[in-house]
Amino acid sequence: MPEQLHCLIVDDEPPAREVLKRYVEAIPSLVLVGECENAMQALSFLQQYPVQLLLLDIRMPVLMGTDFIKTLSHPPQVIFTTAHRDYAVEGFDLNAVDFLLKPISFERFLKAVNKVLQKNALDPAPPVSNFTVPEPVLSEAPAFLYLRIDRKMVKILLNEVFFLESLKDYVRIITVNGPLLVRQSLSSLEEMLPEQEFVRIHRSFIVARRHIRAYTHETMEVGNNELPIGRLYRNEVLKLL
Structure with a gap:
């Protein structure tokens, strides 16, 4: 923990x-x-x-x-x-x-x-006196978010996320351990994600740059999935990649 x-x-x-x-x-x-x-x-x-x-x-x-x-x-x-x-x-x-x-x-x-x-x-802070704190981890810790899923706050390691898909009032997060469903907007999640690691390629999709396998002007392969690149996002996406 x-x-x-x-x-x-x-x-x-x-x-x-x-x-x-x-x-x-x-x-x-x-x-x-x-x-x-x-x-x-x-x-x-x-x-x-x-x-x-x-x-x-x-x-x-x-x-x-x-x-x-x-x-x-x-x-x-x-x-x-x-x-x-x-x-x-x-x-x-x-x-x-x-x-x-x-x-x-x-x-x-x-x-x-x-x-x-x-x-x-x-940048872990040093232990504070008067109560016990675990020693800081020296290795670089992966970035993460806590999101409410099924009435619990679930820790999601960002390096395990392939992509996020908007589903009306929900967002489906595809991870190495399977999909997760969050009752939140894709735009609000986009604000929480580090922009150097994730890129929005469509009004319904945000992808992890580390998991991009291939792309064309119209589609992108992320893991084993082929996703569309939206016309309004195309120039910015291609410029970043």
Whole structure:
């Protein structure tokens, strides 16, 4: 099982904290270690307990979330949450992993968490004192996503994916271990995939570049499958390949 990230929710609105708690509990790689109503409570918590991920509201009484981050000499990774779009630029200037606009959908939250997990896989943090953490893996870890499949969060190694196919409200993911069905749009999954490894060749297909066996102007062989290259995507696809 992958290392779990200890995360802290900081938000002055109880309903917002409840939503984030449900989302955190649905993702095996996250473990909720606490929740705070404001930045001063969060500061006290961080002085006593190790936290690797902050789910931090921006507009709060006493001290704004963005100002709070500036007071920390070694802040954890941060995903900002807010109902105010105007703070996005400042949030990213503080090296936030992502910026989530309320109301936050689970799909959008999962995309942000996947960014954190992929970043940690490529650049694992050293063990934190006060609790046991597995030693970082020295070999290069393959990129992955967690996606909701059959009411479970399933880890999908991207180097095992051949292609993705849009099926109306679902996406079929063809992997070395067989097909998986995800209730999500192809466009939302495209945003989560590393663009240097995947390419969209049709409105209904995204393929893994490592598994392309051959191609023409109109078709592409991926694994044992022949897929169409859409007319609108053709020039860009051929330019990339």
